Amino acid sequence: MRNASQAIWLWSHVENLDWSKWGLDRTSRITPAAAAEFLGIENLLLVTYADQPAPPFREYAAGLAGLKQVVWSALGAANCRRGSDLSAVLELVPEMKNLTGVILDDFFNRRDRDGNPGTYTRAELMEMRRRLAATGRPLELWGVLYNHQLELPVAEKISAWDAVTFWHWTAEELERLETTLPRFEKLAAGRRKLLGLYMYDFGNRRPLPLSLMERQCRIGRDLLAAGRIDGLIFLSSILGDQNLEAVEFTRGFVKENFRP
DSSP: OTTGGGGEEEEEOOSSBOOGGGTOOSOBOOOHHHHHHHHTOOEEEEOOBTTBSOSOOHHHHGGGTTSSEEEEEEEOOTTOOSOOOHHHHHTTTTTOTTEEEEEETTGGGSBOTTSOBSSSOHHHHHHHHHHHHTTSSOOEEEEEEEGGGTTSSOHHHHTTOSEEEEEOOSHHHHTTHHHHHHHHHHHTTTSEEEEEEESSBTTTTBOOOHHHHHHHHHHHHHHHHTTSOSEEEEEOGGGTTSOOHHHHHHHHHHHHHHOO
């Protein structure tokens, strides 16, 4: 598969956060960079969770210098209290040569000032694109879409993104992956498309069955080979030290299918 390693990403959060509310039994201490190395993944999404990391980001960014590509959240997870981090992320551009874009997490879990699904209006998204373009090098705007949001009026805002990442929140929803994919492809036509693969069933706060991990990986690999999607994202770095069967499978899967 040509340049396959460039299409494989690890979703990550900072180390030393408490994940017990999700059914995980201990604090994850593994760093994003260490988790990426453990899994054999060269590209990373660094997403703010519980307001961490806090700006300025320069010191934390130094630990990501070994990655080939980094996309940093301009909008963190829904539990973040502060707003856009875009200005703080753009401060990294002169020194962080592997920064390739920003992502809007949990975007359609919030509403804009007019009450429509999606944190920002389309005009605000276009202003965000203008600021990214003004950096003098190509920086992409990514966003998050869940399968249960396919029925929402989201097309206009997605048209302002460069890349759409597509997720299934629970194991039960994941079983319908082959049904939801064509709808996602139609909605995200003209955008880069990446399939998000959970290595843990956060929606039900329990480990993901190995059979479902194997199935979604197989489907993702075949979609990537067929050119129907542009990448796979494994979530999340914080699972790298949780001794989960799905994580161990992912490590072998990446090595077998996407490493030179």
